Every structure is written in C-alpha cells, then in structure tokens.
Amino acid sequence: MALHHAAFYISNNDNKEQLIDDLFKGRILKPLSELKGELFSDITLKKIIAEEIRHEHFGIIQSPKNSFQKYSEGEKKKLLLQWIIDQEPDYIIVDNIFDHLDVASQESIAKRLIELSQRVVVIQIANRKDDILSFIGKIYVDTDGTFTKYDRSVINNPDSTMYFVNAVPQPIQTYSDFDNPLIEFKNVNVSYDGRPIVKDINWRINQGDFWQLMGPNGSGKSTLLSLINGHNSKAYGQDITLFGLKKGSGESIWEIRKKIGYFSSDMAQQFSRMDSVEHMIISGFLDSIGLYVKPTDIQRERAQEWMNLLRMGHLKKRYFQKLSFGQQRLVLLARAMVKHPPLLILDEPTVGLDDENVMLFNQLINKIAEETSTTILFVSHRKEAGLVPIQIYELFPGDEGSIGRSRK
Template identity: 45%
Template sequence: MKQNNHWAIYGLGLSMKSDFMQNLLAGIVPDVLSSFRAKKGVLFSTYTLEKFIKEEVLHDDYTLSEAEHRSIRTFSSGEQRKALLNYLISLHPDFIVFDSVFDMLDVNSTQILTKRISELSEDIPVIQIVKRKDNLLPFIKNALRLEGDKICFSGTVTEYEQQFETENYIEIREQLPPPLEAIKAEQNPLIQFNNVCISYDKRTIIQDINWTINSGDFWQLMGPNGSGKTTLLTMITGDNPKAYGQDVILFGNKRGSGESIWDIKKKIAYVTPAMTTLFRGWNTVEKMVISGLVDSIGLYKKPTELQKRIAGQWIKIIGLDEQKHQRFNTLSEVHQCMVLIARAMIKHPPLLILDEPAHGLDDASASLLTALINKIAEEGQTTIIYVSHRKEPGLKPKQVFELVSSTGGSKGFIK
C-alpha cells in the first residue's frame, strides 16, 4: 500500500515541457519529493497523447491502437485516454504523473477513470497536476504549489485549501461597448429544431429533437461525449448536410429554402480554445480584436481611429488595457480565450457559440471567463449557446438543453 505517497501539484500555467516536469519524470526531485528520487515516471497527459498521434501521422507508428487495427485518431476522448493509460502501465513505471486527467470527459467517463486510477494507486504512486478543485483524485492527501518551477507550498491538501482556496466572485464593471452599426432585430425563433432525427451508417445519433432558441436567449448545451452535441452545432452553423430534409429553421429560414451557408455563417460567432492555433503570427491583442470587424485571421490593413476606439473599449472590459500591444500568442490561455470572445463580440453577432471555452483552465481562470460570459448575456442582445459536458460554477444560463444518450439515439430535455 502506497496511500501516503500520492501528491497533488498546483501550478498556474505549469508546462509539461518545463524543467521541473522533465526532472520529475527522470527522478531528479526536490527534498520534499525525495521518495521519487532516482525513480522513473511516465506522463499521462494530452501532451503525451499528441506526441503519439504525431508519430502515427508521420511514421505510421500505431503503438496505442495496434490491437484495435485502427487509428488512435478515430477513438473517442475516453477511448484515447484508456489506450494511453494501458500503454503507460505496460511500461512498469515507478510512478505515474496525471495532467488534466479529466479534460473533455463527461461525468460517466470521469467516474470510470477515477475508479481505475484509484485501484491503480494501491500499487503505484500517483502525482496529479491539478487545475480544477473538483477534479482532485479522492485518495490524494499531499499537496505542492509551484510558482514557475519553484515550490512555494508543501503540506496536506486540507492545509493547501485553507491557505489558497477562496470563493472566486469576479465582477466586470465596464459596460459593453455599442456596435458600430445599428443591429437589425432577428426574426424569432432564431433557431428551431422540430422532431429532428439524424443517423450515420444506420446508427441513430439524435432522435426527435425539439429545441427553440429565441433572440437574446442564454442556453447551455450539455451532454456526455458522443451524445450528439457536435451534430446539433454543425446543423446550426450550416456545416451538416443532413440538415437538409429536416425541419430546421435558421434565422427565420427553413434549411434548404435557398439560403447560402455564408448567409448563415455571417450571423454566427464561434469560439473554441482550439482556435488559438490559427493565430500564431505577430498580431497584438489590439489587432486581434479589431480583426473581428473585418472577419480576417489577424489584421492586414491599417485600422481607423473609430475601430481602434471600439476595440480599446472591449480590451478594457477583458482587463488587458496594459497588454493591448502584447502579442496574442504570449498571453495565458484564459486571456487568449477572452480576446477571442471580444473579437467575436465586437460586431454584436446575432448568435455566439462557445464550445468548451473553459477547457484546460484552472478554477480562477474559469471564474474570470465566466464573469465575461455572464456580462455579455446580461447586457448584450446576442444569443449565447455555451457548450459543455459539465456544469460550470458561477455560469448563469437561463436554460439548459441536455442530451441524454439512449440505444435509439440521444433525446433532448430542457431544464
């Protein structure tokens, strides 16, 4: 039994490529972790998974999925994590480091993985990199806090929570800036699904979906992995050809009645953390926000003074006034996401879709992001669909549309 040798490590922005992490996996550790000295660890992380996926693409190395005779890229998030964990265990490491272990997993998958790791912890020490308090593995009692690569706290989890954990009540006091042009009122319902059923390869994904979204609504779309959330979103954005023949209304028009996909897309702002990979150039925060006015990836024309003034108001709302000339790709994850939301909202679009925006964030960062989203919902006219597999503390959607999986396809329920 190694119950007393499990650790939680808290550290804002701790990189899996940092010197601390690389030394830890090699058994080069500070005194407080002396039981791991000269031991060899393995890393269960999205970072590790992405390396295996890259090897598969570049060198046809199917290490994680060889037994299944298919690409690891075709696995669900839960299946990918299971395959990675099985492989790491087969290496017989001295300890395992788990990073953001439950990211993108639904409640059921989280419970299954928690049980598996708990059983594993009976035989091997576990170190968990913790971002969200409610994701802490239940058997871990020891805690470290890092600032950079330096330890600023060591003790029990209880002591850590007493010293560092406080309720995050964040208020954004700046008012939302007005749009550059008057907003034309959209016809209600904005979006409507009437008895919609979608199947792929004779497998029903969603069944008898009835969902009406009106202008100014704030919805959270929830459901476990594979329940059909992405299917619904692609029908709203016009990217799913299976919407044809279904009774789907988008912005006052029945799908397939002659509207183009561009007519649909120009009314929708879509934000997901994965979008940050599109903006790797030299664009500053200011240029990023202004680019939302011209629908470009980055800014390639000199902005007008009016454009700069409106962008400056949004930048002030997200608390980056002093960083407006800083490069976008040097910001923290939460500030990158907030810039993308400001960029999306600068034209006050009829519909804003936020797809897992809190993915990868710690509790404090998620609270900051939530405050911004609540602010937009309270003061703006934009309809919001917040997509997530979990309830986000502090988020204030007016209604929740939840997909519940069944053998005959997921059904939707309004909460």
Template identity: 45%
Template sequence: MKSPKCYAILTQNNSNINQLVQNLLKNHPVEGLSELKGLNGLLFSRSEIQRYMDEEDRHDIKILTKDSEQPLKTMSSGEQKKALLRHLLQQDPDFMVLVNPFDNLDVATQSKLKEQLMDIASSKILVQLVSRLDDILPNTDLFFKLDGNSLHQYESSDTFWNENKHDATGFDGTIPPPLSPIEVESEELVCLKKVSVSFDGRRILHEIDWSINKGEFWQLIGPNGSGKSTILSMITGDSHKGYGQDLTIFGNKKGSGESVWDLKKKIGYYTPAVTHKFRGYHTLENMIISGLHDSIGLYVQPTFSEKLVANQWLDLLQMSQRKNTHFRDLSVGDKRLVMMARAMVKHPALLILDEPTAGLDDASAHLFVTLVNKIARESNTAIVFVSHRKEPHLTPQHIFELHPSETGSTGSRTSS
C-alpha cells in the same frame, strides 16, 4: 502494507508543465519528490494520446488500439484515455504522471476514471498535475503549486486548500454597444424539429427538438460522442448533415439558398483551438477589430469608430494599457478573454462557446465565466455554452441535455 504516496501539483497558466514532466520522467532531481529518484515513470496526458495518434496517421503503427479495428482518432476522449491507461498499466511503471486527466471528459466518465485512479493509487505512486482543485484525488497526501518553474510545497493540506480558494470576480463598466446592430427579424434564431443524423450507418441523433430564441442563455451538455459537435456544426453551416432536415436558422429553412458566410456573419464562435490560428504579431487592439471583419489578422486600415469600440472592450477587460501588446505574448487566460471580446465585438445574434474553459486554471476559468454571465445579462446575444465540466458560477437560463441510446441521442430541456 502502507499505500504509496499520492502527490498533487496545482498548475497555473504560467506553469512550465512540460519541463517538470520531463524532469520527473528522466529522473532529474525535483525538490519534494525525491522518492521518485531512480524509479520508472510513465505519462498519462492528452499530449501522449496525440503522439500515438500521429504514429497511426504517419506510420500506420497501432499501439493503443492494436486489438481494435477502430482508429484512435475516431474514438471519443473517454475511449482514448481508457486505451492509454490500459497500455500504461501493462508496462507496470513505478509511478504515473497525470496531466489534467479529467479534461474533455463528461461527468460520468470523469467519475469512473476517478474511481480507477484511486484504485491504482493503492499500489502505484501517482503525481497529479491539475489546473482545477476539483480534479485532485481525495486520497492525496502531499500538495504543491507550480509557479513558472518554481515548485512550492505546502506544509499541510489545510494550508493548501485555504490559500488556493478563488472567489468569483467581476468587471467594472458595461458591455460596449455594437457599431452596427445585426438585424434578425425572427424571434426564433434556431429551430430543430425531429432532427436525426447518422454517420456510416450509425445513428448519432434521434428526433432532436430544440429551439433557441433571441437573448437566451443555454448550456449544451451530454456525454462524449453524444452528438453535441454534430448539432453545432449543423447550426454554423459546417456540416452537410443539416440539409434535408427540418432545421431553421435565423428564420430561413436549411437549404433554402443561404450561404455558409451569411450564417457566419450572424454567429460568433469560439473554441480554444481557434486561438492557435493566430500565430502572427497581432496587437490586442487589432485582434478585437478583426472580429468585425471575421478575419484572422487585420488587413484593412481600421476606422476611428472601430478603434474606439476595441478600446472600450480592452477597458472592460482591464487591458487598455496593453493595447499594443502582441496577442501571442499573453497568458492563456488573458488570450481567452481577448478572444471572447473578439467574438462579441459585433454583437452576433448567436454566440457559441465550445469548451471555452478547457485547460484553464481555476482563477482564469472563474474570470471567463463571469464575463460570459455579464454578456448574457447586458446584451441581446443568445449564448450556447458547451462544456463537460459543471463550471461554478455559470448561470444559464436553460440546459439542453443529450442522452445517448442505441438508436441515437435524444434531447431534454430544463430551465433554471
């Protein structure tokens, strides 16, 4: 018997994904996917997991985790997606719509999920909406691209792959210098010695040894739930688990009297979730200047020097003509670049990038990674780049990897 068709729809940052998904699930006609008309479809996406989490929190209704005592929100991303997929398959749909199914998953979990989806594709129609070419299943039959609301079908797979390859791009000029250099006397910015952490009696980290020196470029990797976020939160001062540990930050032993705000003045931190805090009408110029004041929005009159350095960053990003554009009106990819400039404008001693390319399309991810590499080369800022995905063209000097075990994750270091 012939296997059902497997569709791939490459999305971009301007793609109206929600509208297309609703059209597919509500059986509205979609050109090129007429085979789905009249069939029953279900959605596999991060938004669906969030919907079930809200049901648990607000109404104490457990659906995905009805056979488990563990709440959905305490599970890793891999466990959550596994629970959702199991629930969907129990309903035996005719087709499934997959929206970026591999986002926020470690490499091993991605591989397992890919095998499972390929097996499902032998008996069910799959419609993949993915922002990354690497995420497309190898048994895909038909290829599309979603540009805004417009869905374009390719005549052949060769045409699709050839037209959507992206070369690494660059930035003209150099990184703007800081207005006032942040002084840190110690060459060693962060040092963890035999750090062990437990939550509710379960060991997360086991005797972690890791040091970060000035100007170093690190990538932090490890499976979901291995303790990456725990380490980051101890460094930034957002977790009390750092107290009582042999943890030194900027030359000061944790608990020796430094405040969280003293730490944050020397640290730049970016994760995509931060972007959602900026809901007001902030111009791009003011967004970058706000990084000098560590504020969400700009509530002081900027100086001439502050405006000058902000515009130097906008020149580098090739956005100088849009300095008065509102941040909220930018594409997702451009927002990430501006947020990167905001995090770097004061040249922090340490820059932490937590899953910064999650959800970006290939072109935007390449551009973001190129900017990160440039900052690593041209500044004295130490960088920690956290990502489940192996980003093409990312050039860290060192990799610190967490290895889970029953007694907690251990760590290993490699250098490129």
C-alpha cells in the same frame, strides 16, 4: 524519503512542461529519479497522434479502427491509461485527466486510478481544486517559485469579486431583429453510415436566450453545433430554422456564419502569426485569422473599449502569443463578441483553464448575457462554477440515437 501520492495544484502562469521534466528528473521529489515513470496526459496523446500521422504507425493500439485519432476523447484516455498500466511503472504522472471528458468517463478514469494507487505512486497535476483525486493527501502549491505543501482544506477558492467593471461596448452595426425562434429544430434526425447519432431533436432557441448544451462524449453535441453553423450538409431536408429562416430557403453558409461568433478551447492554436492584441480583436469584425486590411477608426475605437473592459488597455500592442493562457482566452472571447453576433457559440471554452481564469471567463460570459441581446450557447461537460445559464439542453444517448430534453 518515502514516496507518497501527491498533487501539484498549478495555475496557467506556471510552466507545466518544466514541472513535468523536473518531476521525472527528481528535482522536486528526489526518489523519482531512480524509479520508472510514465506520463498520462494530453501531451502524450498528442505525441502518439503525431507519430501516427508521421509514420502511419498505430502505436499503442491494435484495432479494426486502425487510427488512434478515430477514437473519442474518453476512449483515447482509457486506452492510454491501460497501455501505461501494462508498462508496469513505479509511478505515474497524471495531468488534467478530466479535460474533455463527460461525467461517466471521469468516474471511470478516477476508479482506475484509485485501483492503480494500491500498487503504483500517483503524482497528479491539476488546474482545478475539485479535480484533485480523493486518495491524494499531499498537495503542493507554487509559492514564489517554490512548491509548498498545503492541506486540501486551506486552499482558497478564487476571489469572486466582479473583475469587469466597464460596460460591454456597444455594437458598430446592429443586425435586423429576427422573428423568434432564432434557432429551432423540429424532429431532427441524423445518422452516419447507418449509425444513428441524434433522434427526434426538438429544440427552440429565442433571441437573448442563454443555454448550456450538455451530454456525454459521442452523444451528438458537435453534430447539433454543425447543423447550426453550416458545416453539416445533413441539415438540408430537415425542419430547421436558422435566424428566422427555414434551412434551405436560399441563405448561404457564409450568410449564416456572419451571424455567429464562435469560440473553442483549441482556437488559440490557429493563431500562429504575431498579431497584436488590438489586431486580434479587430479581426473579429472580419472573421479572419489575422488582420489583412487597414481597420477603420470606429473599429479601433471599439477594440480599445473591449481591451479596457478586459483591463488589457495597456497591452494593445503586445503580441497575442506573448499573453498568458488565461488572457488569450479572454481576448478570443472579445474577438468572437466584437461584432455583437446574434448567436455566440462557446465550445468547451474553459478546458485547460485554472480555477481563477475559469471564474474570470464565466464572469465575462454572464456579463455579456446580461448586457447584450446576443443569444449564448455554452457547451460543456461540467456544471461550471459561477456560470448562470437560464436553460440547459441535455442529450441522452440511446440505441436509436440521442434524444434531447430541456430544463431550467
């Protein structure tokens, strides 16, 4: 049996770790069992970092930076790929290779893999159809527990019919109206250890706006978020307005954070307790990791309405950890929105989601934008399919720090 480049297009319901094990052991593609293979994946990166922390051994790199953790996501993946190439494998399994990467880094990784494919078999695992590498001809899809070969052109896009039919639940309490701008940066500059990060940032965000924040890895997106949510002391002394008040006018970090709903793609890892779906959503009222107080009747009522909106009313007592990957993301979004914060920050929320769950997640974001007065700030490297932000703020790196530009 000749071995060719192949892709496995999987959903979040598929057991990826089992698939990887089956591939290495030749249970799906038999010739792999007799060949030398390597895994290019976030799974490998996490193992390297865990070993580094445990043994203070810097693994695959020798660098003045010393720690692998200090590299950007793009740098980590480039270093890992070079290390794998140096091992001279017969084949390489590549898993969700574009997660967390900006466009330039995606193109760089794809180019290296195209070059590598001339002498090494590439087996790709992808959650997104558009991520499947151009040189791969054989595509396998899980059909009732068996991987069936499909032509790329006949793999259907997910059904875009509106899934969320109920109205967004009303808030229990409303925040006072803020004078616009809700958030504003005027000529904001941030440097670390003499290295400029952002330069002369001017950005005005009004109530009810729906923004997408974009920019390459390392361009300062996380820095801007930290200036808003109170994590960054460099906000002091800058001309920054938060919720209608000048930064440094007496507000506490906790007062600021009460007005923010926050969600990131790695948040699910923080919730290791066996909390029910109902308790997870109610905890959003309290900004707590878990629920430690008896909820009020109205909190239970609103949580039930959110579960009904998500079409998970029948799952209220199910443990959050037992939900599917996509369901967990929707519950965490409801948790962030349950108090109807003036500002909702979504930091790369669709990383790791398959095409269908991306469509559902973005549908819910659009619905929240349409039916509430919450201002939305969506951070992503991708132009997300189905997402309809009204404005985009994009960062462009330079020697003196990243500058920012607004566009429709």
